[in-house]
Amino acid sequence: MMSVETKPVVPYKDQQSGKKEQVAQMFDAVSHRYDFCNHFLSLGIDKLWRKKAVRILQKHAPKSILDVATGTGDFAIETLRLNPEQVTGVDISNGMLAIGKEKMIKKKCDHIIKLQYGDSENLPFEDNTFDACIVSFGVRNFENLEQGLSEMHRVLKNKGVCVIIEFSQPSKVPFKQFYNFYFKNILPIIGGWFSKDKAAYTYLPDSVAQFPYGEAFVNVLNKIGFKNTTCKPLTFGISSIYVASKE
Numbered sequence: 334m335m336s337v338e339t340k341p342v343v344p345y346k347d348q349q350s351g352k353k354e355q356v357a358q359m360f361d362a363v364s365h366r367y368d369f370c371n372h373f374l375s376l377g378i379d380k381l382w383r384k385k386a387v388r389i390l391q392k393h394a395p396k397s398i399l400d401v402a403t404g405t406g407d408f409a410i411e412t413l414r415l416n417p418e419q420v421t422g423v424d425i426s427n428g429m430l431a432i433g434k435e436k437m438i439k440k441k442c443d444h445i446i447k448l449q450y451g452d453s454e455n456l457p458f459e460d461n462t463f464d465a466c467i468v469s470f471g472v473r474n475f476e477n478l479e480q481g482l483s484e485m486h487r488v489l490k491n492k493g494v495c496v497i498i499e500f501s502q503p504s505k506v507p508f509k510q511f512y513n514f515y516f517k518n519i520l521p522i523i524g525g526w527f528s529k530d531k532a533a534y535t536y537l538p539d540s541v542a543q544f545p546y547g548e549a550f551v552n553v554l555n556k557i558g559f560k561n562t563t564c565k566p567l568t569f570g571i572s573s574i575y576v577a578s579k580e
């Protein structure tokens with residue numbers, strides 16, 4: 334049987350390099366403007382989504398947390414409300430990590446939150462290390478999604494919890510039409526102006542359109558071996574929070 338291979342969505346379509354390299358290059362390029370663009374273009378809703386995800390984590394009272402694709406560390410910072418002993422953030426963009434490290438020093442939480450270079454597809458940690466593994470708006474950028482999720486499963490302790498926030502696709506009319514128009518036509522223009530990297534805000538809607546969401550993403554998590562997997566759509570389905578456990 335012939336297999337139909339979908340080409341990975343990459344930020345810079347005219348370059349030969351792979352998705353991982355291009356994603357790191359793109360986030361390095363926008364790192365200085367990332368936080369501003371994120372909060373401005375989402376009208377601050379991204380902060381509410383991270384807060385909601387942390388409320389879900391609360392009942393698990395994790396002491397050691399791994400924030401994969403931490404970027405500038407906003408999700409890691411939000412987990413401080415849980416009084417963790419140690420939060421580790423990994424990312425492949427040194428530019429994003431540099432901004433994040435400055436932020437941790439300014440917020441005087443650099444003794445709890447440690448940011449370091451690390452690839453989700455080859456995490457530099459022992460098996461069964463963390464009580465919780467979290468990712469916000471990161472999994473869509475992985476070059477190999479299943480490999481990244483398997484690594485998160487591996488480094489989680491038994492009964493550890495995984496919480497993932499990722500864009501999904503609204504389905505309710507007329508919100509769906511209105512949102513799709515904004516996301517595909519307006520956001521790339523405004524995002525391009527502010528970030529000075531038009532490709533980053535064309536890549537955003539393109540990568541969301543191609544990424545599995547809802548039940549399809551739950552199925553991927555289950556295939557990896559996660560248990561008790563749930564999906565909670567947020568704000569008309571613009572994003573979703575996925576929760577899954579190891580065992």
Ligand SMILES: C[S@@+](CC[C@H](N)C(=O)[O-])C[C@H]1O[C@@H](n2cnc3c(N)ncnc32)[C@H](O)[C@@H]1O
Nearest residue numbers: 360402403404424425426452453469470471474
């Ligand atoms: C949209 S940003 C999200 C950052 C942060 N989690 C947040 O909520 O603002 C996506 C991040 O994923 C990182 N990333 C992409 N692929 C990665 C990989 N294979 N390993 C680690 N980080 C990765 C990018 O460098 C980028 O910083």
